[in-house]
Amino acid sequence: MxxxxxxxxxxxxxxxxxxxxxxxxxxxxxxxxxxxxxxxxxxxxxxxxxxxxxxxxxxxxxxxxxxxxxxxxxxAADSRVRDARAREIELRNLENEKRLVEIEDVNGLVDEMVGTFRSELAGLSARVTRDLTFRRTIDQALNDILNRLADAFNEKANLLGARSAAAGPVQASDPGRLGIGEPHLSAHGGNTGTA
Structure with missing residues (x-):
């Protein structure tokens, strides 16, 4: 041959x-x-x-x-080009409909809202009672709620892939938890100096 x-x-x-x-x-x-x-x-x-x-x-x-x-x-190349064009059109449509937002903006807004919520709850036990034992009970219940919410928010963020690398995960044990590290007030409003 x-x-x-x-x-x-x-x-x-x-x-x-x-x-x-x-x-x-x-x-x-x-x-x-x-x-x-x-x-x-x-x-x-x-x-x-x-x-x-x-x-x-x-x-x-x-x-x-x-x-x-x-x-x-x-x-396969034609399919990739078609997919890229479709994605580009989809993003352009979302932008025209004012439904396209930067993830950093969304994370910033959520952080601000959650921060305001936490700061409003921080004084709740003092507004409700002067009884220190009852304040600790209220603070513990609020901390438990905030911990569960932090876990739920982290789970949703992981599912959506929307967590910003800069923001990082919500930590339930971050400083600022209600009633932790704060001096307890006496019945007369003075600092007892005990935790």
């Missing part, structure tokens, strides 16, 4: 031997059903009944695989 022979030639080269479709499928590591399907589509040559010319079949299979790879690669 010379190098001048055209691989695209559908005619079996001189001296090509015929093998059964089953043997050819085993050689090519495909099923016989798939090889027969390629023969019906015209991608592989046919021999006599249940036969295929070996060399012409190998050449045709290589040509088919190359073409499939090219089509697949082109199709």
């Amino acid at each position: 010379s190098n001048e022979e055209d691989i695209g030639d559908d005619q079996p080269p001189a001296g090509d031997r015929f093998v059964s479709v089953t043997e050819f499928a085993a050689f090519a590591d495909y099923t016989a059903t798939y090889i027969r399907q390629l023969q019906r589509e015209g991608s592989l040559p046919r021999g006599g009944r249940g036969m295929i010319p070996f060399i012409a079949g190998v050449r045709a299979l290589i040509r088919f695989l190359r073409d499939s790879e090219r089509r697949s690669s082109k199709s």
Whole structure:
């Protein structure tokens, strides 16, 4: 066989031997059903009944695989371009509808709202009672609520992927928890100096 022979030639080269479709499928590591399907589509040559010319079949299979790879690669590239265009249009529409916001702006707004909420709750026990034991009970209940809320907010932020790297997670044990580290007031409003 010379190098001048055209691989695209559908005619079996001189001296090509015929093998059964089953043997050819085993050689090519495909099923016989798939090889027969390629023969019906015209991608592989046919021999006599249940036969295929070996060399012409190998050449045709290589040509088919190359073409499939090219089509697949082109199709994948076209798909990526279509997806990118669709995303660009989607973002432009969201921006026009005033529904597109920077995640840092959203995180800043949430931080501000939660901070205001926490600071309002900080004086609740003192406004409710002068009884120090009851204040501690109220502060503990509020801390428990805030801890559960911090866990829930962190879980939602993880699910949404919206947590800013700069902001970091909400920590339930951050300084500023209600009633922790603050001097307790006596019934007359003075500092008792005990925790």
